Amino acid sequence: MFPPSPGAAPGLxxxxxxxxxxxxxxxxxxxxxGAAVLVVLLLTRGGAxxxxxxxxxxxxxxxxxxxxxxxxxxxxxxxxxxxxxxQPGDSGPAVSELQDRLSRxxxxxxxxxxxxxxxxxxxxxxxxxxxxxxxxxDEEGVYGDDxxxxxxxxx
Numbered sequence: 012m013f014p015p016s017p018g019a020a021p022g023l024x025x026x027x028x029x030x031x032x033x034x035x036x037x038x039x040x041x042x043x044x045g046a047a048v049l050v051v052l053l054l055t056r057g058g059a060x061x062x063x064x065x066x067x068x069x070x071x072x073x074x075x076x077x078x079x080x081x082x083x084x085x086x087x088x089x090x091x092x093x094x095x096x097x098q099p100g101d102s103g104p105a106v107s108e109l110q111d112r113l114s115r116x117x118x119x120x121x122x123x124x125x126x127x128x129x130x131x132x133x134x135x136x137x138x139x140x141x142x143x144x145x146x147x148x149d150e151e152g153v154y155g156d157d158x159x160x161x162x163x164x165x166x
Contacts, residue, residue, distance in 0.1 A: 097154040101129040109133070109154055112166040113140060129154075 097109055107127040113120035113136050120136035134152040141151060141158055144165075149155030154162075 095156055095159060096149075097129055098150075099129050099131070099134045099152065102127050106133070109137075109162075112162050113137070115166045116140060116162075119143070 097106055104127065106129045107125040109129075110120065110122070110125035110127075110133060113133075114122070114125075119140045120133070122132055122136075137154050137158065138152040140146070140162065141149065144161055146158050146161050148157035
């Protein structure tokens with residue numbers, strides 16, 4: 012190397028004279044980290060919006076998205092009054108349907124014909140069905156939602 016000329020600017024060694032090496036290293040690391048953050052920001056912001064030359068950018072949505080429409084539900088059978096629960100003392104077409112469904116399950120309700128009366132025989136048949144098929148959630152002998160769901164799935 013050439014000897015330093017008088018009056019010339021000091022070399023790199025002269026610039027960092029008196030500083031510890033850790034300060035110099037920390038400065039380079041900080042500058043590198045800042046540059047890396049800047050590159051990441053530029054790439055993530057500009058990358059998604061740029062398009063190839065000669066192509067049009069997709070149009071921005073001009074209106075708010077439409078509100079979701081209600082999904083049509085299949086028609087359901089009319090439930091009897093009382094929230095769909097049938098119990099001893101009830102009568103009517105819903106009780107007749109219960110009698111008909113229970114008579115399709117072997118050895119649960121052996122009575123012939125549906126008279127539409129929720130009597131003791133029907134109460135015992137409902138309780139038997141609940142016991143044999145492990146139905147819980149309804150009172151014993153009462154045709155509630157859990158018993159209805161299970162019986163309708165079997166008949």
